[in-house]
Amino acid sequence: MANRIWLASPHMSDEGYEKKFIQEAFDNNWIAPLGQNVNEFEKELAEKVGSKFAAAMNTGTAAIHLALRAVGIREGDIVFCSAFTFSATAYPIIYERAVPVFIDSDYETWNMCPKALESAFEKYPNVKAVLIVHLYGLPANMDRIMEICNKHDVKVIEDAAESLGTFYKGKHTGTFGEYGAFSFNGNKIITTSGGGMLVSDNEERIKKVRFWSTQSRDPARHYQHSELGFNYRMSNVSAGIGRGQLKVLDQRVAKKRYIFEVYKKALGGLAGLEFMPINEWSEPNYWLTCMTLSGKVRPLDLFETLDKENIESRPVWKPMQMQPFFADYDYIGGDVSERLYENGVCLPSDTKMTDEDLKRICAIIKGLWEQDGTQ
Numbered sequence: 001m002a003n004r005i006w007l008a009s010p011h012m013s014d015e016g017y018e019k020k021f022i023q024e025a026f027d028n029n030w031i032a033p034l035g036q037n038v039n040e041f042e043k044e045l046a047e048k049v050g051s052k053f054a055a056a057m058n059t060g061t062a063a064i065h066l067a068l069r070a071v072g073i074r075e076g077d078i079v080f081c082s083a084f085t086f087s088a089t090a091y092p093i094i095y096e097r098a099v100p101v102f103i104d105s106d107y108e109t110w111n112m113c114p115k116a117l118e119s120a121f122e123k124y125p126n127v128k129a130v131l132i133v134h135l136y137g138l139p140a141n142m143d144r145i146m147e148i149c150n151k152h153d154v155k156v157i158e159d160a161a162e163s164l165g166t167f168y169k170g171k172h173t174g175t176f177g178e179y180g181a182f183s184f185n186g187n188k189i190i191t192t193s194g195g196g197m198l199v200s201d202n203e204e205r206i207k208k209v210r211f212w213s214t215q216s217r218d219p220a221r222h223y224q225h226s227e228l229g230f231n232y233r234m235s236n237v238s239a240g241i242g243r244g245q246l247k248v249l250d251q252r253v254a255k256k257r258y259i260f261e262v263y264k265k266a267l268g269g270l271a272g273l274e275f276m277p278i279n280e281w282s283e284p285n286y287w288l289t290c291m292t293l294s295g296k297v298r299p300l301d302l303f304e305t306l307d308k309e310n311i312e313s314r315p316v317w318k319p320m321q322m323q324p325f326f327a328d329y330d331y332i333g334g335d336v337s338e339r340l341y342e343n344g345v346c347l348p349s350d351t352k353m354t355d356e357d358l359k360r361i362c363a364i365i366k367g368l369w370e371q372d373g374t375q
């Protein structure tokens with residue numbers, strides 16, 4: 001695996017910020033959960049995205065789970081959920097024994113289709129929450145979605161796990177709905193080796209989420225519990241990495257954007273190849289450069305060819321309505337997410353790639369079209 005080029009991998013700062021914050025944690029013996037780094041990371045991330053409060057979790061999945069609890073989701077409640085996403089968006093609905101109804105994407109954003117969402121409201125007027133994703137760092141159509149959800153007075157949770165650094169009309173993703181969940185898993189735009197964050201302007205609920213995430217310990221000298229608890233809190237060591245990574249987030253977004261632009265310039269003219277949609281109202285973080293192939297060169301040709309060169313590329317997420325585990329749940333929409341899955345490709349988007357790496361990848365990809373004679 002040496003010298004393999006990855007889709008995305010951890011990229012610590014050249015300045016060593018992460019080590020400095022971890023060193024502080026060691027010096028103060030703040031190795032156990034909680035401590036200065038957790039508190040500061042919460043404040044710094046909230047400020048970065050323009051949210052009032054934040055609660056640091058040990059995974060993005062935990063952040064989504066506790067957002068559902070914060071909204072008050074209970075057994076049997078219906079939750080509308082983006083169909084085109086990673087399973088971690090939808091699993092927490094099942095943790096609560098609630099019922100996901102999956103909603104298709106549109107081609108304009110690749111994210112939840114407002115028209116399909118409206119149809120879903122007609123079919124399930126008693127829905128309790130809408131869980132919407134900003135996939136690959138592309139913002140969903142938030143004006144339309146918030147308008148529809150506000151009209152029905154239903155709370156919105158944003159899975160912004162892939163969209164830290166992404167803005168929709170100048171406002172950070174994850175701050176439109178009642179709750180936004182971020183992830184710092186190893187492949188995300190910044191990482192704490194593993195971690196997540198829930199943001200909200202609702203101080204009472206964020207305090208509650210911190211309470212739940214530390215085993216729901218009532219204020220008492222002895223161990224007293226009057227609510228179900230979870231062990232979901234971020235460790236102070238992880239938070240130190242996060243504080244350092246947050247300092248280079250803008251640099252990472254700039255590099256991701258550069259990677260997208262290099263691909264677009266080099267491959268943009270190839271028959272049947274189309275890049276993910278970049279709308280004029282969106283400022284994506286370009287977490288992964290994705291594209292669809294609708295001509296003779298198929299995604300599998302590309303995966304196999306790049307693999308032989310020790311370069312990672314992958315299909316886009318397989319939609320939830322196509323997953324065996326979720327097969328029994330309802331799905332509203334057409335075949336957009338299914339088509340995106342059939343034709344979609346994630347290109348290597350690692351911020352440590354050099355110009356030479358990018359040139360080589362582009363040449364290999366172009367070669368597939370030349371072989372084919374259809375350029």
Ligand SMILES: *Cc1c(COP(=O)(O)O)cnc(C)c1O
Pocket residue numbers: 058059060061062085086088089133159161162182183184185194195196
């Ligand atoms: C990574 C990811 C998550 C889960 O985050 P973890 O920190 O890995 O638990 C949730 N949703 C999406 C869309 C993701 O990409």
